[in-house]
Amino acid sequence: MSTGQGNSGKYKWIGTRVDRPDGADKVTGRARFGADFNMPGQLIGRVLRSPHAHALIKSIDTSAAEKLAGVKAVITAQDLPEQPNVIVPAGEMQVNLRDITRNILAREKVLFEGHPIAAVAATSDAIARQAVELIKVEYEVLPHVIDVAEAMKPDAPVLHDHLITEGVKPPPTKASNIAKRMDNAKGDIEAGWKQAEVTIEREYTTQAVHQGYIEPHACLASAAEDGQVQLWSTTQGHFQVRGFVSRLLGIETSQIRVTPSEIGGGFGGKTVVYLEPIAVRLSQKSGKPVKMVMTREEVFRASGPAPGGTVRVKLGARKDGTIVAAECEIALQAGAFPGSPLGPACWTSFACYDIPNIKVVGFDVVSNRPKVAAYRAPGAPISAWGVESTLDILAQELGMDPIELRLKNAAKKGTKTSYGPTFDTIGFVETLEAIKNSAHYKTPPKPGYARGVAAGFWFNVGADSSAAAHVAEDGTVTVISGNPDIGGSRASLALMAAEELGVDYEKVRPVIADTSSIGFNFVTGGSRVTFATGLAVVNSVRDMIRELKVRAAKTWGVDPDAVVWEDGMAKPAGSNVGEFEPLSLAQLAATAGKTGGPINGHAQLNAQGAGPGFGVHVVDLKVDRDTGCVHIDRYTAAQDVGTAIHPSYVEGQIQGGAVQGIGWALNEEYIYNAKGRLDNAGFLDYRMPVASDLPMIDALVVEVPNPHHPYGVRGVGEVPIVPPLAAVGNAVARSINIRMTDLPLSPPRLSAAIDAATPKMAAE
Amino acid sequence: MAKMHISTTINGEPTEFLCDPSQSLLDVLRDNLGLTGSKEGCGSGDCGACSITLDDRLVCSCLVLAPEAEGKKIETVEGIAQGDQLHPLQKKFVEFAALQCGICTPGFLIASKALLAKNPNPTETEVRFGLAGNLCRCTGYDKIIRAVMEVAAEMRGAAR
Ligand code: FES
Ligand code: FES
Numbered sequence: 035m036s037t038g039q040g041n042s043g044k045y046k047w048i049g050t051r052v053d054r055p056d057g058a059d060k061v062t063g064r065a066r067f068g069a070d071f072n073m074p075g076q077l078i079g080r081v082l083r084s085p086h087a088h089a090l091i092k093s094i095d096t097s098a099a100e101k102l103a104g105v106k107a108v109i110t111a112q113d114l115p116e117q118p119n120v121i122v123p124a125g126e127m128q129v130n131l132r133d134i135t136r137n138i139l140a141r142e143k144v145l146f147e148g149h150p151i152a153a154v155a156a157t158s159d160a161i162a163r164q165a166v167e168l169i170k171v172e173y174e175v176l177p178h179v180i181d182v183a184e185a186m187k188p189d190a191p192v193l194h195d196h197l198i199t200e201g202v203k204p205p206p207t208k209a210s211n212i213a214k215r216m217d218n219a220k221g222d223i224e225a226g227w228k229q230a231e232v233t234i235e236r237e238y239t240t241q242a243v244h245q246g247y248i249e250p251h252a253c254l255a256s257a258a259e260d261g262q263v264q265l266w267s268t269t270q271g272h273f274q275v276r277g278f279v280s281r282l283l284g285i286e287t288s289q290i291r292v293t294p295s296e297i298g299g300g301f302g303g304k305t306v307v308y309l310e311p312i313a314v315r316l317s318q319k320s321g322k323p324v325k326m327v328m329t330r331e332e333v334f335r336a337s338g339p340a341p342g343g344t345v346r347v348k349l350g351a352r353k354d355g356t357i358v359a360a361e362c363e364i365a366l367q368a369g370a371f372p373g374s375p376l377g378p379a380c381w382t383s384f385a386c387y388d389i390p391n392i393k394v395v396g397f398d399v400v401s402n403r404p405k406v407a408a409y410r411a412p413g414a415p416i417s418a419w420g421v422e423s424t425l426d427i428l429a430q431e432l433g434m435d436p437i438e439l440r441l442k443n444a445a446k447k448g449t450k451t452s453y454g455p456t457f458d459t460i461g462f463v464e465t466l467e468a469i470k471n472s473a474h475y476k477t478p479p480k481p482g483y484a485r486g487v488a489a490g491f492w493f494n495v496g497a498d499s500s501a502a503a504h505v506a507e508d509g510t511v512t513v514i515s516g517n518p519d520i521g522g523s524r525a526s527l528a529l530m531a532a533e534e535l536g537v538d539y540e541k542v543r544p545v546i547a548d549t550s551s552i553g554f555n556f557v558t559g560g561s562r563v564t565f566a567t568g569l570a571v572v573n574s575v576r577d578m579i580r581e582l583k584v585r586a587a588k589t590w591g592v593d594p595d596a597v598v599w600e601d602g603m604a605k606p607a608g609s610n611v612g613e614f615e616p617l618s619l620a621q622l623a624a625t626a627g628k629t630g631g632p633i634n635g636h637a638q639l640n641a642q643g644a645g646p647g648f649g650v651h652v653v654d655l656k657v658d659r660d661t662g663c664v665h666i667d668r669y670t671a672a673q674d675v676g677t678a679i680h681p682s683y684v685e686g687q688i689q690g691g692a693v694q695g696i697g698w699a700l701n702e703e704y705i706y707n708a709k710g711r712l713d714n715a716g717f718l719d720y721r722m723p724v725a726s727d728l729p730m731i732d733a734l735v736v737e738v739p740n741p742h743h744p745y746g747v748r749g750v751g752e753v754p755i756v757p758p759l760a761a762v763g764n765a766v767a768r769s770i771n772i773r774m775t776d777l778p779l780s781p782p783r784l785s786a787a788i789d790a791a792t793p794k795m796a797a798e
Numbered sequence: 799m800a801k802m803h804i805s806t807t808i809n810g811e812p813t814e815f816l817c818d819p820s821q822s823l824l825d826v827l828r829d830n831l832g833l834t835g836s837k838e839g840c841g842s843g844d845c846g847a848c849s850i851t852l853d854d855r856l857v858c859s860c861l862v863l864a865p866e867a868e869g870k871k872i873e874t875v876e877g878i879a880q881g882d883q884l885h886p887l888q889k890k891f892v893e894f895a896a897l898q899c900g901i902c903t904p905g906f907l908i909a910s911k912a913l914l915a916k917n918p919n920p921t922e923t924e925v926r927f928g929l930a931g932n933l934c935r936c937t938g939y940d941k942i943i944r945a946v947m948e949v950a951a952e953m954r955g956a957a958r
Contacts, residue, residue: 051895053892053893054892054895056900057891057892057897058884058888058892060892060897060900060903061875061878061884061888061891061892061897061900061903061907062835062875062876062878062879062884062888063833063834063835063836063874063875063876063904064835065900066834067834067837067901069828069834069837069838070828070834072829160818245935246933246935247899247901247935248837248839248845248847248899248901248902248933248934248935249837249839249899249901250838250839296899296900296901297899298837298839298899298900298901298902299898299899299901299935299936300899301935327838329841330839330840330841330842330844330845520898520899521898521899521936522895522898680895682894682895682941683895683898685895685940685941686895686898686936686937686938686940686941687898689937689938689939689940689941690898690935690936690937690938691938692938693938693939694935694938716840716842716844717839717840717842717844717845717933718842718844722933722935723939724929724930724931724932724933724939725925725926725927725929725930725932725934725939725942725943726923726926726927726929726930728926728938728939730922730940730943730944731938731940733940
């Protein structure tokens with residue numbers, strides 16, 4: 035199952051498969067997730083949502099709702115201050131404050147079905163639901179547009195009268211749905227095409243998909259009369275929640291204390307705020323705690339899915355497989371407000387390859403859909419779907435093995451990317467080789483099955499983290515950080531702390547603190563926690579070790595420089611220091627009161643040097659020609675993770691990401707009807723993979739350490755969703771001899787394609 | 799609406815509660831009884847996060863009306879461990895990293911326990927189909943399936 039290549043062998047704790055610290059809590063039902071918090075006297079909040087895809091709000095009458103017994107507060111957009119047109123970072127995405135306040139409660143217009151319009155707080159859920167029904171809204175329904183290509187047309191209904199395309203010179207004079215144009219290039223693309231002996235060009239589409247976390251958004255807000263606000267929220271970044279609530283409601287940051295619950299999945303979708311400002315405002319207005327939980331339907335209609343889009347890719351290569359020119363044009367759905375992950379989609383498109391001449395153009399397009407949010411490697415799976423599919427066509431055209439073609443063009447240390455940076459030590463070649471040498475790749479597919487491969491890239495990020503380490507009087511250690519544990523990060527933080535300190539893993543207790551109990555931490559996202567917060571934890575432990583050495587020096591009456599820290603003990607640095615018995619952490623802790631008081635360490639940093647990650651996936655599958663149903667027989671995913679701190683959770687991230695990508699490739703999509711309403715806002719009709727759809731997912735863990743982290747960590751979570759779309763598509767193409775260019779490859783689409791091709795094939 | 803008085807046994811304890819006739823059993827467990835181990839992922843029977851057993855039958859508690867529990871025996875995730883001893887499934891889930899975020903875990907544990915009670919010797923395919931009513935978005939199912947297969951093997955070994 036694991037093929038860790040042994041970097042981890044040099045460590046005592048790192049690379050071991052220890053039980054996670056919160057394991058027992060989570061298997062017994064004790065762990066408290068978003069909807070599990072309650073407060074005495076709490077009210078339940080509910081939201082009124084738009085039934086229309088696009089409409090002017092003529093008037094809102096809340097009087098009947100206010101009169102209903104049990105209703106304690108009703109709010110509309112008037113209860114949120116207007117915000118400036120300013121862009122602020124939110125997770126891996128950017129948000130505009132003017133837009134986000136309108137996304138939380140609609141102002142002039144509703145821009146998608148499910149757009150919140152008003153909210154109520156009542157003594158029970160039943161009353162709150164009844165009150166929502168009593169709010170009367172007068173609309174003037176406007177023509178809507180759902181599709182990206184349609185939204186880009188000059189005569190499309192325009193969502194925002196003030197939206198002038200950015201990045202075009204001279205700037206257009208008329209508003210449109212194209213929020214932004216983005217360009218990046220390298221070399222001389224025209225010269226590149228002249229060198230090409232083979233050119234392939236294709237256009238692809240993907241549909242919007244949802245992160246599909248099993249836990250719906252939830253929060254509980256309690257605003258006190260003196261202005262202090264307590265908030266419990268299921269989020270990937272409680273500091274972000276604090277920042278947004280403070281900004282959007284005009285409350286001083288220090289007056290808001292956000293405690294993160296356990297989080298039931300997020301994948302980027304819980305880096306934005308939907309309910310929190312509403313709950314806080316309702317609590318302020320009613321003087322009572324207010325709890326809000328979305329239904330699954332609300333999650334689908336009104337949280338942020340990943341965009342769908344259109345990708346056109348053109349590749350030029352020599353006969354020997356050397357790619358000399360590459361072009362990519364991407365148009366992404368932003369949803370109702372600008373801000374799709376267009377940058378990452380563009381920048382990652384050719385990042386796997388060392389190509390001299392590249393041209394990439396991207397468009398960010400608004401339409402009457404919910405505002406998109408981050409979803410695992412935001413943007414990258416979409417451009418990779420286009421690029422990796424086209425590479426497969428090229429491999430077939432040249433009669434080359436698809437792994438060999440990728441090896442021939444693989445990015446390495448020193449490769450300059452089209453978007454600027456030059457790669458330091460990266461492990462793409464090693465990852466390709468891991469697949470090439472795998473049992474899977476060396477065994478031909480079973481009769482009737484076809485094979486597809488594809489690669490993927492993600493930057494991984496660093497950013498702000500704080501951590502603290504405390505030693506207790508018995509010598510056990512608490513490590514405090516501020517990133518919600520979404521997939522087992524407590525274990526990796528504790529492993530690094532134990533390794534650095536030289537104590538047993540069981541002696542380290544990792545704690546995730548609320549916003550008032552630890553310094554700022556950026557969101558749990560971007561595959562940054564083990565890397566950046568891990569670094570903060572390691573540094574906080576180092577700070578504590580510095581203090582431990584001071585205490586040992588005091589005990590021995592020597593200079594602190596004469597003390598070293600080894601295997602969890604203070605030892606004299608050499609024989610000239612004097613003869614002293616080593617002092618253990620427990621001994622130093624027990625005498626702390628006599629040597630200067632508590633022993634703690636702190637660290638804060640803005641982590642630079644995140645190590646990019648690469649993945650290569652291979653899949654064997656069969657298409658049932660009658661039903662169009664795809665059966666996956668075997669799946670292997672290799673990825674360079676730098677160092678696998680906890681190999682089981684590293685494999686788990688790879689397996690989980692791969693399966694989300696398989697779902698994206700095969701079945702998942704937002705389906706809209708002619709009225710612009712979402713037709714499949716539930717798990718029955720939005721079909722995510724279940725256990726019986728899948729084989730085991732073999733995870734090959736490749737370890738090429740990141741030189742910018744003391745333990746070589748790169749980050750793991752995002753890369754694995756990038757390759758599956760094209761890997762599955764390539765296998766389907768080889769299986770049925772039809773190149774599908776529109777996702778998902780769902781049974782109706784595949785059987786239609788097969789039917790359409792069959793008479794032709796019979797005639798040939 | 800007048801409340802109904804219901805008598806049940808939950809995790810071995812005789813339990814009485816008052817509920818609205820239209821309340822789901824999941825809501826009663828979570829909101830009236832404070833048993834928040836069972837989770838609501840969909841409220842429509844499609845995710846399995848709310849799985850419990852009712853008279854030893856695996857059900858989605860979001861689809862059961864609370865009054866239907868009258869006179870019945872309920873088991874939730876809170877009742878799986880024995881005192882301070884985790885159930886073998888709980889132990890193996892932790893050991894095998896069969897959970898990432900953990901929101902689906904209570905439902906998977908209940909469904910796995912029900913599956914092994916019916917079929918102590920399942921094939922991988924049988925486990926996959928047995929757990930197909932439970933969604934997990936994090937793990938890709940691999941580690942969950944391995945954990946359940948391993949427990950089945952161990953329990954067979956212990957029974958021998
Ligand atoms: S909450 Fe009951 S099946 Fe999803
Ligand atoms: S572990 Fe997160 S949904 Fe299963």
